[in-house]
Every structure is written in C-alpha cells, then in structure tokens.
Amino acid sequence: MLTKFQIAQRIAQELKDGYYVNLGIGIPTLVANYIPHGINVILQSENGLLGMGEFPLSEDVDADLINAGKQTVTMQKGAALFNSAESFAMIRSGKINLTVLGAMEVSENGDIANWKVPGKMVKGMGGAMDLVASAKNIIVAMQHTSKDGKSKLLKECSLPITGLNCVKKIITDLAVLQVLPTGGFELLERAPGVSVADILAATEGSLMFKSDDIPEMCFI
Amino acid sequence: MINKIILDLKPYINKISDGATIMVGGFGLCGIPEKSISALLESGVKNLTCISNNAGVDDFGLGLLLKTKQIKKMIASYVGENEEFERQMLNGELEVELIPQGTLAERIRAGGAGIPAFFTPAGVGTEVAIGKESRVFNNITYLMEHGLTADFSIIKAWKGDAAGNLIYKGTARNFNPIMATAANITIAEVEEIVPTGTLDPNEIHTPGIYVTHIYEGKDYEKRIEQLTTKS
Numbered sequence: 001m002l003t004k005f006q007i008a009q010r011i012a013q014e015l016k017d018g019y020y021v022n023l024g025i026g027i028p029t030l031v032a033n034y035i036p037h038g039i040n041v042i043l044q045s046e047n048g049l050l051g052m053g054e055f056p057l058s059e060d061v062d063a064d065l066i067n068a069g070k071q072t073v074t075m076q077k078g079a080a081l082f083n084s085a086e087s088f089a090m091i092r093s094g095k096i097n098l099t100v101l102g103a104m105e106v107s108e109n110g111d112i113a114n115w116k117v118p119g120k121m122v123k124g125m126g127g128a129m130d131l132v133a134s135a136k137n138i139i140v141a142m143q144h145t146s147k148d149g150k151s152k153l154l155k156e157c158s159l160p161i162t163g164l165n166c167v168k169k170i171i172t173d174l175a176v177l178q179v180l181p182t183g184g185f186e187l188l189e190r191a192p193g194v195s196v197a198d199i200l201a202a203t204e205g206s207l208m209f210k211s212d213d214i215p216e217m218c219f220i
Numbered sequence: 221m222i223n224k225i226i227l228d229l230k231p232y233i234n235k236i237s238d239g240a241t242i243m244v245g246g247f248g249l250c251g252i253p254e255k256s257i258s259a260l261l262e263s264g265v266k267n268l269t270c271i272s273n274n275a276g277v278d279d280f281g282l283g284l285l286l287k288t289k290q291i292k293k294m295i296a297s298y299v300g301e302n303e304e305f306e307r308q309m310l311n312g313e314l315e316v317e318l319i320p321q322g323t324l325a326e327r328i329r330a331g332g333a334g335i336p337a338f339f340t341p342a343g344v345g346t347e348v349a350i351g352k353e354s355r356v357f358n359n360i361t362y363l364m365e366h367g368l369t370a371d372f373s374i375i376k377a378w379k380g381d382a383a384g385n386l387i388y389k390g391t392a393r394n395f396n397p398i399m400a401t402a403a404n405i406t407i408a409e410v411e412e413i414v415p416t417g418t419l420d421p422n423e424i425h426t427p428g429i430y431v432t433h434i435y436e437g438k439d440y441e442k443r444i445e446q447l448t449t450k451s
Contacts, residue, residue: 064378122318
C-alpha cells in the first residue's frame with residue numbers, strides 16, 4: 001500500500017513538460033514536491049496565481065500571497081496574478097492541462113463526489129465543481145477504501161455529486177486505474193506488494209484488466 | 221480634480237441599512253476589507269445579505285459579524301474553518317447559499333458588466349442545478365446563472381488615488397476588482413493613497429469609475445490562516 005506521499009509521487013509521473021496544472025487541497029498539493037527533474041510545469045492556484053512557487057522561508061512570508069488552500073506561498077519567475085473571474089475563465093475554457101483533486105467517491109462512469117456529506121460536512125464546494133466540469137484531464141488522488149474498509153470506487157456515487165463523467169484516471173494507495181469511456185475501472189498498475197485479488201476485493205465498481213499480468217508501479 | 225477620498229469610514233458605512241445586500245472582497249482572510257468590517261461591526265446594522273467567497277474565521281473577517289448575528293444570509297463558495305457559522309447554519313439561524321467559486325466570480329463579473337445571465341457547465345448533474353434552466357450547446361449541457369449585484373461593495377486594494385483608481389497586491393486581488401464593479405456604491409479601503417497622476421495608467425487594475433469612496437486604512441492586521449514555510 002502506498003503512503004499519501006507515494007500517491008503524490010506516482011501522480012507526479014503523469015506531468016509533462018509545459019503543462020499548466022491545478023492541484024487541489026490535500027494529497028494533490030503534495031504533488032508539487034515530486035515534479036520530475038527537467039520538466040517545467042506551471043501551477044495555477046484558483047485564487048488568482050499562475051506560476052506558484054514553493055512555500056516561503058519564514059523571513060519571506062507575505063500575507064498577501066497565498067494558495068487556494070490559504071497557505072502562504074511564493075511566486076516563480078514569470079508568475080502572473082489575476083482576479084477570480086479571470087482565474088475561472090482559464091479553467092472553464094480548458095487552458096489547464098491537468099487537474100488533480102481528491103475525492104470521497106468515484107463511480108465507474110467517472111462521476112466524482114468530494115464536496116458534501118449530508119448532515120456532517122457542509123463546507124461548500126469551493127472551486128471543485130467548476131474544475132471538474134471543464135477540465136480536459138482529471139486525475140483523482142484518493143484512498144481506495146474508507147477507514148472501515150468500504151470501497152470508494154463504486155458503481156454509483158452515494159454522496160452528493162460534484163461532477164458527472166469527468167474523472168479520467170485514479171491513483172489510490174492500491175492501484176492506478178483509468179475510467180473507460182464505456183464505463184468501468186481499468187486496472188493499469190498495482191502498488192508494490194498488492195495483488196490483483198486485493199484490488200478486486202477493494203473495488204465495488206466493475207474492474208477490468210487487459211491481462212492477468214498487471215505491472216507494479218515504478219518509483220525511481 | 222475629482223476627489224473621492226474619505227477621511228472617516230463610519231458615516232459612509234453607516235449608510236448601509238438593515239437588510240442591505242453587500243459584497244465583501246477577499247479570499248479566506250487575504251485581501252479582506254478589515255477596516256470596513258470593523259465599521260460595520262460598530263454600526264450594528266442587521267439582517268445583512270453578504271456575498272463573499274468565504275465567511276471569515278471565528279474571530280476575524282466576516283466571522284466578527286456572524287458572532288453578533290448581523291448577517292441574515294451568506295452567499296459563498298466555501299465556509300469551512302468557522303465553528304460559529306456551522307452552528308448558526310445547522311440551527312437554521314443563518315440562511316446559506318453555496319455557489320461554485322467560478323460561478324460566483326462570473327455572476328459578480330456579469331452583474332458588474334451589465335450582463336443579466338450566462339451559461340456555465342459547473343454544477344450540471346448536481347444539487348446546484350436544481351430549479352435552474354439548462355441548455356445544450358455543441359452537445360454539452362450548461363446551466364443558466366444570473367448576474368449578481370449589490371447595494372454596497374466593500375473592498376480592499378493596495379494603492380489608490382483620489383480618482384478612485386486601484387492597484388492590488390499579490391493574491392489579495394481575488395474577488396475585489398469584480399466586486400468593485402457590481403454594486404451601487406463601492407467603498408474601497410487601501411493601504412496607501414498616492415497623489416493623483418502618480419499611478420501608471422497602464423498598470424491600474426480597477427479604473428476609478430467603479431469606486432465611490434476611497435479610504436486609507438492604517439495598521440492592517442493581515443492575519444494568515446495557514447502559515448506554511450519551508451525549512
């Protein structure tokens with residue numbers, strides 16, 4: 001099973017040179033720590049920053065420079081600042097090459113639920129609905145099962161939906177999967193030490209695989 | 221020459237009457253109009269409808285006005301980090317309308333640009349779509365959303381001049397420029413008022429036409445919600 005850091009590390013392998021990327025809160029934020037050498041990606045933060053840099057040194061902290069998770073950040077050379085309407089204009093018009101976000105549930109047709117647990121958590125959707133409705137390429141970072149062992153990769157989401165038919169790829173503590181256009185989770189890679197049987201047992205939705213020989217994830 | 225400078229916020233904030241709809245700039249606690257929020261607290265105005273991306277924290281930002289129950293309805297995209305908010309919402313003491321952040325921003329932009337409605341894909345198939353008109357363009361379903369306007373906008377900028385021109389700093393820009401455009405009366409507070417003519421017209425973010433009053437605040441607290449540093 002992967003740690004959340006390893007999930008982030010595996011997601012970082014999906015980055016390509018020149019990508020504009022929006023990273024959600026939680027595990028997705030950690031992806032920034034594993035950007036492969038020799039690759040330039042530009043991070044977009046939906047509160048109005050393109051070219052987000054790393055966290056500041058304590059003497060460089062600026063209250064007027066935060067990311068969408070309200071953490072203090074820095075700007076890379078060549079960064080740009082803009083207002084919230086313009087930020088979502090670039091999201092809605094498909095200029096962001098990759099969106100990485102967390103989820104509570106994903107269904108086998110690519111629906112995602114990540115914003116509300118009725119009666120428990122009602123904090124609001126923030127920018128998640130806008131991001132999932134318009135992103136061309138969405139990778140979800142999540143735990144394969146809940147703490148009490150229930151699958152989060154389902155036939156249908158049980159929680160309120162954030163967006164329909166939008167998730168392309170899922171990277172969990174157990175596996176890398178893609179959502180097939182015709183529905184179903186195709187198993188692409190296994191986490192080290194995790195068997196196909198383990199993944200089948202942890203997946204409620206339909207799990208497909210092209211061969212019985214599913215490769216293990218590779219970490220450099 | 222035009223002069224929109226005010227030396228005291230109070231008499232202008234006091235014109236915000238019970239039941240008014242106000243837009244309040246900021247993302248989290250970044251770029252919030254601290255001084256105007258304090259003046260609202262002092263004014264004791266009630267039954268406000270507040271349009272703001274977030275609702276502050278328990279003891280800062282809009283959280284201050286929640287505590288005194290001056291807010292009747294909150295229109296926002298994300299309201300975590302605020303226990304008093306949650307309590308009032310669950311008890312039915314506070315009306316809450318949650319809107320996807322991009323839709324909220326575009327509704328404000330549209331309201332300020334004289335556009336009554338537009339179509340967006342955000343929220344299709346979700347509870348946000350309930351009761352909304354939808355239309356299909358190029359085989360994609362979109363929801364119709366309405367432009368938003370307000371009686372007052374209270375916003376925060378970095379620098380400004382007597383003509384009401386504004387420049388923002390960093391990500392403290394966020395919702396401030398669009399809210400400036402979408403209200404009958406816009407009160408901008410800034411860290412520094414500079415002599416008219418010294419701001420480069422090429423670099424002005426908010427043209428003065430949108431700003432009714434401009435106020436220079438002192439000693440901004442600029443509280444940080446998530447102080448994060450690298451070692």
